[in-house]
Amino acid sequence: MAKLSVFNLITLDGxxxxxxxxxxxxxxxxxxxxxxxxxxxxxxxxxxxxxTYDMMKSYWTSDDAKNEDPKTTQGMNSSKKIVFSKTLNEATWENTRLIKGDLISEIKKLKAEEKANITILGSGQIVAQLAEANLIDDYSILLNPLALGDGTTMFKGLSHPLKLNLVSVKSMKSGNVLLKYTGTGSE
Structure with missing residues (x-):
């Protein structure tokens, strides 16, 4: 059974x-x-x-990405990818599968069938829906030391509090802090 994880960067104001x-x-x-x-x-x-797919595809297939960060670029482009969308007609980024079905049932099926673990990047609406359904196993949150004052939280739309268990904290030279949590479900 595959583990479902989230990796996102957030600001101090969430x-x-x-x-x-x-x-x-x-x-x-x-x-x-x-x-x-x-x-x-x-x-x-x-x-x-x-x-997020559109943003990631646009950057990681660009010459800028290849010049600035060739190792990550190679990994991003060669990785197996899934995009959930009801509006896309095709997924043209290499190694990408488009799924138009129900998010919750498709994720349950993927977790049961996939051999590789699955990592959600960005994709706040997806994170919120899967957190609501208690399908996310762990969260890696890179906390940036700034406040925006406005923006979008990746948990927008949760109907109940989500309790997480802190696993580790790692300070970065940049001032960022990597927080790792396991999902424990709703309170």
């Missing part, structure tokens, strides 16, 4: 993206680059919603 999907505030140093390379080459299946 936003994973700013207004107009802005992520220019992401603070990446050497420690984060090492995490990025390791994660992109882990063999995990990457899972996205359509908005």
């Amino acid at each position: 936003y994973f993206k700013g207004p107009n999907n802005d992520i220019s505030w992401h603070n990446f140093g050497e420690d984060e680059l090492a995490l990025s390379i390791e994660a992109a080459n882990s063999g995990n299946t990457l899972l996205f919603g359509r908005v």
Whole structure:
């Protein structure tokens, strides 16, 4: 059975993206680059919603990505990917499978059938729905030391409190803090 994880960057005020999907505030140093390379080459299946898929595909297939971060770029492009979307007609990023069905039932099926673990990147609407259904096994949250004042939380729409168990904390040279939690379900 595959484990379902989330990896997201958030601000001190809890936003994973700013207004107009802005992520220019992401603070990446050497420690984060090492995490990025390791994660992109882990063999995990990457899972996205359509908005994150479009942003990721646009960047990781660009010449900028290939020049700035070739190791992560190679991993991102060669990784098996899944995009959930009711509006896309095809997924053109290499190694990507488009799923248009019910998110909850499809994730239950994927967790039961997949051999590789699954990692959600970005994709707040998907995170919120899967957290609501208690299908996420663990969360890796990279806390950036800034407040945006406005944006979108990855838990927008939860109908009940979500209790998480802290597993580890790691400080980065950049000032970011990596927080790892396991999902324990609703209170």
